[in-house]
Amino acid sequence: MTDAVDVDAADAEHFEAVVVGAGPGGAAAAAVLANNGVETLVLERGVEAGSKNVSGGLIYAERSAPYTIDDLFPDFREEASERPVTRNYMDNIAGDRVHTVDLKDVHEHDTLWCDSVLRRPMDSWLADRVHELTAETGGGVLTGVRVNGLLREDGEIVGVTCDELDPIRADVVVAADGVNSELARAAGLMDWEEPNEWFQGVKAVVDVEPDVIADRFDVAEDEGVARLFGGDLFDGVRGGGFLYTNRDSLSIGTVFHLDSLAAERAEPHELLDNLLTHPHLGQWLPDEYSEREYSAKLVPDSKKVAHGSPFRDRLLLVGDAAGQMQAQGPIIKGMNHAVTAGGLAAEAYIEARSRNAPYSAGDLYADKLRDEGVMDKLRPTRYELSRRVSESDAVSGALDGLVRSSVGRLGLRAAGGLTGRVFNSPFALGMLPDTHTSYVTVPTVLAEELGEPATAENDATPPTLEERIGELTYDTDVGNPHIELVDESYEASGTAVTACPVSARDFGGGCYREETVRTDGSEERVVSLDTQPCVECGTCAIVADTEWTHPRGGKGVEFDQG
Amino acid sequence: MHTVVLTKGVPDFREGMVSFDEDGHLERGNTPTTMNPNDEHALRAALQTRVRHGGQVDVMSMGPPGYKDVLREAMESVYADDLYLISDKQFAAADTWATAITLATAIQHLGEPSLVFAGFKTADGETGHTGPQTCWGLDMPIITHVIALDVDPEAKRVRAKRLVEGDVSEIETVEAPLPAFIVADPEFEPSYRTARHRLERKRLRAEARERAGSFEDQLTMWDHEELNLDPDYVGLDGSPTIVSSVDPIPKAPSEREATVVDPEDADAMAGLVDELAPYAGGD
Ligand SMILES: Cc1cc2nc3c(=O)[nH]c(=O)nc-3n(C[C@H](O)[C@H](O)[C@H](O)COP(=O)(O)OP(=O)(O)OC[C@H]3O[C@@H](n4cnc5c(N)ncnc54)[C@H](O)[C@@H]3O)c2cc1C
Ligand code: SF4
Numbered sequence: 001m002t003d004a005v006d007v008d009a010a011d012a013e014h015f016e017a018v019v020v021g022a023g024p025g026g027a028a029a030a031a032v033l034a035n036n037g038v039e040t041l042v043l044e045r046g047v048e049a050g051s052k053n054v055s056g057g058l059i060y061a062e063r064s065a066p067y068t069i070d071d072l073f074p075d076f077r078e079e080a081s082e083r084p085v086t087r088n089y090m091d092n093i094a095g096d097r098v099h100t101v102d103l104k105d106v107h108e109h110d111t112l113w114c115d116s117v118l119r120r121p122m123d124s125w126l127a128d129r130v131h132e133l134t135a136e137t138g139g140g141v142l143t144g145v146r147v148n149g150l151l152r153e154d155g156e157i158v159g160v161t162c163d164e165l166d167p168i169r170a171d172v173v174v175a176a177d178g179v180n181s182e183l184a185r186a187a188g189l190m191d192w193e194e195p196n197e198w199f200q201g202v203k204a205v206v207d208v209e210p211d212v213i214a215d216r217f218d219v220a221e222d223e224g225v226a227r228l229f230g231g232d233l234f235d236g237v238r239g240g241g242f243l244y245t246n247r248d249s250l251s252i253g254t255v256f257h258l259d260s261l262a263a264e265r266a267e268p269h270e271l272l273d274n275l276l277t278h279p280h281l282g283q284w285l286p287d288e289y290s291e292r293e294y295s296a297k298l299v300p301d302s303k304k305v306a307h308g309s310p311f312r313d314r315l316l317l318v319g320d321a322a323g324q325m326q327a328q329g330p331i332i333k334g335m336n337h338a339v340t341a342g343g344l345a346a347e348a349y350i351e352a353r354s355r356n357a358p359y360s361a362g363d364l365y366a367d368k369l370r371d372e373g374v375m376d377k378l379r380p381t382r383y384e385l386s387r388r389v390s391e392s393d394a395v396s397g398a399l400d401g402l403v404r405s406s407v408g409r410l411g412l413r414a415a416g417g418l419t420g421r422v423f424n425s426p427f428a429l430g431m432l433p434d435t436h437t438s439y440v441t442v443p444t445v446l447a448e449e450l451g452e453p454a455t456a457e458n459d460a461t462p463p464t465l466e467e468r469i470g471e472l473t474y475d476t477d478v479g480n481p482h483i484e485l486v487d488e489s490y491e492a493s494g495t496a497v498t499a500c501p502v503s504a505r506d507f508g509g510g511c512y513r514e515e516t517v518r519t520d521g522s523e524e525r526v527v528s529l530d531t532q533p534c535v536e537c538g539t540c541a542i543v544a545d546t547e548w549t550h551p552r553g554g555k556g557v558e559f560d561q562g
Numbered sequence: 563m564h565t566v567v568l569t570k571g572v573p574d575f576r577e578g579m580v581s582f583d584e585d586g587h588l589e590r591g592n593t594p595t596t597m598n599p600n601d602e603h604a605l606r607a608a609l610q611t612r613v614r615h616g617g618q619v620d621v622m623s624m625g626p627p628g629y630k631d632v633l634r635e636a637m638e639s640v641y642a643d644d645l646y647l648i649s650d651k652q653f654a655a656a657d658t659w660a661t662a663i664t665l666a667t668a669i670q671h672l673g674e675p676s677l678v679f680a681g682f683k684t685a686d687g688e689t690g691h692t693g694p695q696t697c698w699g700l701d702m703p704i705i706t707h708v709i710a711l712d713v714d715p716e717a718k719r720v721r722a723k724r725l726v727e728g729d730v731s732e733i734e735t736v737e738a739p740l741p742a743f744i745v746a747d748p749e750f751e752p753s754y755r756t757a758r759h760r761l762e763r764k765r766l767r768a769e770a771r772e773r774a775g776s777f778e779d780q781l782t783m784w785d786h787e788e789l790n791l792d793p794d795y796v797g798l799d800g801s802p803t804i805v806s807s808v809d810p811i812p813k814a815p816s817e818r819e820a821t822v823v824d825p826e827d828a829d830a831m832a833g834l835v836d837e838l839a840p841y842a843g844g845d
Contacts, residue, residue: 135761
């Protein structure tokens with residue numbers, strides 16, 4: 001990886017602001033910078049903005065947030081989103097029994113509106129608006145350009161280096177480059193070490209005619225439904241599933257704690273299939289199951305990684321790059337926080353500049369994250385406090401046993417409504433410990449004790465992994481793999497064979513494969529890597545011993561939906 | 563900086579597009595016209611100059627009115643400003659010489675462009691003469707087989723990397739004063755290593771897309787009278803080249819026999835060598 005290049009930075013091209021990444025965080029930052037007349041260049045590695053991005057995805061506009069996406073881009077809801085989400089439920093599942101909790105309170109808590117989105121159309125729409133705004137300042141949006149490192153002068157960050165362009169200097173660099181931010185890593189602000197700091201999301205976009213959606217979900221054109229799923233259908237892996245209605249498709253996916261996925265040696269695509277083929281989903285799936293796209297991406301857990309001072313020199317991190325992705329129990333809020341952070345980072349630079357101290361933007365930005373209450377949403381103090389007790393192994397084991405015991409069951413039955421309220425309470429969700437009990441045991445026992453059997457039939461046959469990969473579009477950078485396996489021993493990198501969403505045990509077509517090599521009579525288990533089918537989710541950057549980078553601009557996988 | 567790119571329509575030789583009659587002659591009427599693939603490189607070279615130094619790019623072609631679409635295609639790929647179609651029955655059946663005279667005259671009608679770009683060979687004629695002959699008509703220095711280009715508008719000079727004898731292994735750098743005539747090689751690689759150049763390219767692309775919607779507003783058609791050309795010196799009458807006959811390319815036999823030979827089997831391999839020997843001379 002090209003971490004830092006000490007070139008003759010003085011000769012380099014200069015822009016006042018460089019924003020890396022055209023997701024919601026980058027778009028928001030660039031819009032606020034441009035609206036204030038800052039010459040802004042946005043660099044995006046995808047062939048088009050959104051072509052690399054995946055989310056569930058529900059975008060929330062929070063009442064308390066200083067920025068919402070439609071503040072910055074007024075026609076956003078009419079032109080770039082799918083449906084307003086007007087109802088939200090949690091389905092607790094045990095076998096074929098289901099107990100449903102209405103999440104109305106938590107869904108509507110602090111919510112101005114919430115829309116389902118698909119990232120390719122959303123981000124490319126945003127990027128067009130951003131280009132119009134930034135072009136006015138002498139900058140603009142460039143796609144197909146991958147930033148590969150930081151430009152330094154006497155050790156200090158003064159700009160960026162790219163695969164496709166000569167080095168660029170800037171007075172401020174906003175790294176909105178997402179979950180596997182190479183810039184955050186190069187600046188030493190984030191590492192990619194601990195699986196328990198991440199989730200892995202996997203998703204299928206399923207074709208459904210709008211009138212079938214209207215019929216199956218009982219919604220009008222301007223209404224939509226979100227359903228979240230927990231319980232025993234995910235082979236004990238900590239996490240859950242989701243289903244969101246789009247205009248003419250459904251987004252159905254799963255989000256699991258990466259440490260749990262790794263420990264269970266679970267196959268992400270199989271867990272997704274467990275959801276897709278569960279009888280409970282039969283009532284919503286179309287008669288002919290047809291999948292438009294399979295995708296995956298890591299998700300940071302802000303409770304553990306949101307950086308309190310996400311800056312170094314002129315480099316400011318926003319969104320996933322700074323770990324600002326809030327999992328409020330089953331409700332996932334990343335895009336809205338990326339927008340807020342982007343806005344605040346831009347604001348901080350503009351203020352710093354007006355004080356004639358442009359390089360103090362980082363400090364100001366960190367202050368704003370705190371003062372606007374963003375940090376407290378991302379890392380709630382009550383979680384920090386309760387976690388110390390509830391996530392210790394002894395306590396969580398005891399708790400899990402208690403819930404499963406007849407006493408616990410009795411309690412849950414009696415407290416049926418009350419337990420529902422835990423999932424439906426933003427305050428309680430902020431405390432919910434990240435343990436098996438919260439994610440698996442409680443939903444399972446709830447469904448066992450209070451659930452009704454699912455009555456629908458589900459004969460959906462999701463595509464095989466091979467078919468899913470075959471449907472994706474790739475522009476492989478032949479001979480220039482973006483991931484290198486550093487340690488090919490099974491101990492170091494074997495987890496990737498299962499955790500990689502496009503690899504699987506006994507599947508020859510994926511990225512990671514397990515092999516046995518015989519040397520001098522002894523046998524060794526090793527793994528090999530072929531990056532051709534990689535969907536750039538980032539998982540193996542954490543669970544395997546790799547040199548992990550994004551592919552060069554425009555190369556690699558291209559999502560149509562996201 | 564004012565540049566002109568010469569382009570030409572050719573039959574679309576892609577599989578499934580091209581149509582031949584029973585004798586193997588090309589049926590032009592049934593084969594759609596497309597831009598000569600090699601002109602793409604000239605257009606790319608002109609675009610790079612435009613992006614770096616600004617100014618105007620015009621695209622010119624000589625051919626029937628159907629070539630308008632070729633010019634439109636060129637407008638979209640080079641983001642051209644003005645389009646010129648030199649079209650007249652009198653120009654029909656011109657050889658490269660007559661074509662060159664006509665094009666040179668038309669270019670002179672535009673004033674004195676700093677650079678004229680042409681592609682290397684056309685896909686239908688394969689002579690590679692039109693460019694150099696036009697250049698002779700214009701009395702400009704010519705640089706052929708250009709793979710990289712650097713213009714210094716202040717010093718009025720152009721520096722180019724070119725393949726010597728069209729050979730990829732031998733590259734030389736040459737300089738010429740402007741105005742100059744550039745023949746771009748298929749190996750030509752435009753380079754946009756700064757963000758500002760890429761932003762400019764993007765701006766030009768957006769503008770050209772809008773213009774392309776009503777590209778005929780940008781199109782000027784010239785006939786021999788407007789160019790003040792004597793009909794005796796253009797078209798078939800002005801063409802010294804005479805095509806005596808055209809040999810159809812023999813069709814490949816539709817059935818072939820394959821004999822499997824085991825490479826481990828020495829006798830069988832020796833037999834194979836004997837069998838192939840008569841063809842080794844290239845017959
Ligand atoms: C399965 C799943 C479900 C999710 N569900 C939800 C949800 O329902 N609601 C919600 O709010 N959030 C959800 N999220 C999280 C959400 O997607 C992220 O939090 C959000 O996208 C973060 O925005 P961002 O702008 O920080 O980064 P991103 O959206 O990831 O954008 C980063 C951009 O930077 C570009 N980039 C990266 N590296 C480089 C480089 N070196 N050079 C140039 N460009 C680069 C990328 O191509 C990309 O366009 C979900 C995520 C997943 C995976
Ligand atoms: S190879 Fe790594 S980054 Fe690519 S899909 Fe597999 S786990 Fe994700």
